[in-house]
Amino acid sequence: MASFIGRNRPVDRFTPLDPQSSSEAKYRLPIRTRLRRNRKADWSRRLVRENKLSTDDLIWPLFVIEGEKQREPVASMPGVERLSIDEVLREAERAMKLKIPALALFPNIDREKRDERGSEALRDDNLVCRTLTAIKQRFPELGLVADVALDPYTSHGHDGVMAEGEIVNDETVHLLAQQAVLLAQAGADVVAPSDMMDGRVGFIRNALDNKGMSEIQILAYAAKYASAFYGPFRDAVGSNATLKGDKRTYQMDFSNGDEALREVALDIQEGADMVMVKPGLPYLDIVWRVREEFGMPTFVYQVSGEYAMIEAAAKNGWLDGEKAMMESLTAFKRAGADAVLTYFAPRAAEKLAREA
Numbered sequence: 001m002a003s004f005i006g007r008n009r010p011v012d013r014f015t016p017l018d019p020q021s022s023s024e025a026k027y028r029l030p031i032r033t034r035l036r037r038n039r040k041a042d043w044s045r046r047l048v049r050e051n052k053l054s055t056d057d058l059i060w061p062l063f064v065i066e067g068e069k070q071r072e073p074v075a076s077m078p079g080v081e082r083l084s085i086d087e088v089l090r091e092a093e094r095a096m097k098l099k100i101p102a103l104a105l106f107p108n109i110d111r112e113k114r115d116e117r118g119s120e121a122l123r124d125d126n127l128v129c130r131t132l133t134a135i136k137q138r139f140p141e142l143g144l145v146a147d148v149a150l151d152p153y154t155s156h157g158h159d160g161v162m163a164e165g166e167i168v169n170d171e172t173v174h175l176l177a178q179q180a181v182l183l184a185q186a187g188a189d190v191v192a193p194s195d196m197m198d199g200r201v202g203f204i205r206n207a208l209d210n211k212g213m214s215e216i217q218i219l220a221y222a223a224k225y226a227s228a229f230y231g232p233f234r235d236a237v238g239s240n241a242t243l244k245g246d247k248r249t250y251q252m253d254f255s256n257g258d259e260a261l262r263e264v265a266l267d268i269q270e271g272a273d274m275v276m277v278k279p280g281l282p283y284l285d286i287v288w289r290v291r292e293e294f295g296m297p298t299f300v301y302q303v304s305g306e307y308a309m310i311e312a313a314a315k316n317g318w319l320d321g322e323k324a325m326m327e328s329l330t331a332f333k334r335a336g337a338d339a340v341l342t343y344f345a346p347r348a349a350e351k352l353a354r355e356a
């Protein structure tokens, strides 16, 4: 009589052994199922492999600065640099060659251009708009994701407008919608609100549609947590220096899981085409739940701090960086993610191309 554990998995029945049948019989366990059998050789492991990372799963985030022929290393993100537009174009070409589907762009603008309301975000010739236009012109087939939020532009480093020490929701949403329209007009294919204001996805969708840009996709940073793992990113865009306080009145509390589902449900209702969970590895449970609950295109952001941890340990010789990279990226696939924003994108794509 069969008995079962889990989802129809038969429990091994003990098989009586003939003690005379072989010399090792003395030690042989009375089990018939041996999961190691499928792992015994590479060819077999490949046959039974459940999840695979592909270059098609990667989005490559890049940091942009003014100037020409500029490449500034980001100290807290070894291997990542801030690039002037001409250098971004070289990396865009590399992305095309590697068949990475899309780039995500983040500007680091001069301190003097940052103000209380992030007005630079609403200029159609700002750094990120010029970058989008330049890339779209040269590489029209490359997907371009543009972040919608005010933090690279505000003097206080917050994602929205501040009044009496508070980040004001509704007024911010109006500015974000204008920002999204400008980014789309400049060449973004996807706008990605990363600000966590309430109601912004629907408002941005309306603004785009009213301007005749109903083909522009919205990738909602739907479940974005107030996280210590964004530290190196804030170095990269220069908002660590400007940020006053923290973002806990708008980004999610890391203690919460059910609330993430409510956030995602609202963004879907408001018109998000893709939803994202952020950060990545510490939040794989959320990725899994979002994927299971909604079956939406589910993205995950392997954020700067996750990248920095792997790189720092690898630099010290404490782990094999390339293996940790592939393991962490594959973990996202296993958790149900469709795509990953990752600073490892070019390196992972190169590795996948070498192995193909």
Ligand code: PBG
Binding pocket: 147, 149, 151, 159, 194, 195, 229, 230, 231, 232, 233, 234, 247, 302, 303, 304, 305
């Ligand atoms: C800005 C934004 C942040 C990240 C992406 N967009 C930082 C923040 O919310 O403070 C973090 C990405 C990373 O850490 O790699 N709204």
